[in-house]
Amino acid sequence: MPKVQASVRRDHRGRLRGAGLRHTVPRERILAFLDRKNVHPTPEELYRGLRKKGYDIGLSTVYLNLQVLKQAGLVWDFKDPLGMTRYDGYTRPHHHLVCLACGRVEDILTDKLPELASEALAERVPAPEGWRVVGARVLFTGYCPRCSSGKKGASKPREKTPAR
Numbered sequence: 477m478p479k480v481q482a483s484v485r486r487d488h489r490g491r492l493r494g495a496g497l498r499h500t501v502p503r504e505r506i507l508a509f510l511d512r513k514n515v516h517p518t519p520e521e522l523y524r525g526l527r528k529k530g531y532d533i534g535l536s537t538v539y540l541n542l543q544v545l546k547q548a549g550l551v552w553d554f555k556d557p558l559g560m561t562r563y564d565g566y567t568r569p570h571h572h573l574v575c576l577a578c579g580r581v582e583d584i585l586t587d588k589l590p591e592l593a594s595e596a597l598a599e600r601v602p603a604p605e606g607w608r609v610v611g612a613r614v615l616f617t618g619y620c621p622r623c624s625s626g627k628k629g630a631s632k633p634r635e636k637t638p639a640r
Contacts, residue, residue, distance in 0.1 A: 492623035510565025
């Protein structure tokens with residue numbers, strides 16, 4: 477069974493403790509998986525990815541720990557255009573761009589577009605009376621380079637299914 481590098485383990489242990497959580501091996505492995513660049517899996521994709529790496533983990537453990545990590549602010553979740561919940565280990569302010577054909581997700585960093593910073597957007601929202609907007613996350617949709625060019629392996633546009 478593969479092991480997580482010692483430096484990565486120390487980092488995750490510190491992040492968990494800093495959030496007031498106990499360090500556990502499943503939490504460490506979930507954080508390590510989500511730390512990979514531009515990974516936005518559903519819980520099932522995360523589960524399959526961890527199993528493929530040789531980790532003995534159950535799907536219910538993945539779901540439970542994702543909720544704990546989300547509540548602690550260590551991961552974000554968002555709904556893709558098909559209504560699937562996806563998780564993101566990058567919790568600094570940013571937005572997402574989702575391909576409507578293949579489902580690929582890319583991060584849009586707000587430091588590249590200051591006018592899209594969560595705080596800037598929140599200040600511009602004409603909030604209903606009594607509301608105090610404190611943040612914003614935007615989901616952009618479009619077609620990735622592979623799907624918009626019709627390259628081999630590109631998907632046809634996916635049908636929208638109702639969210640669960």
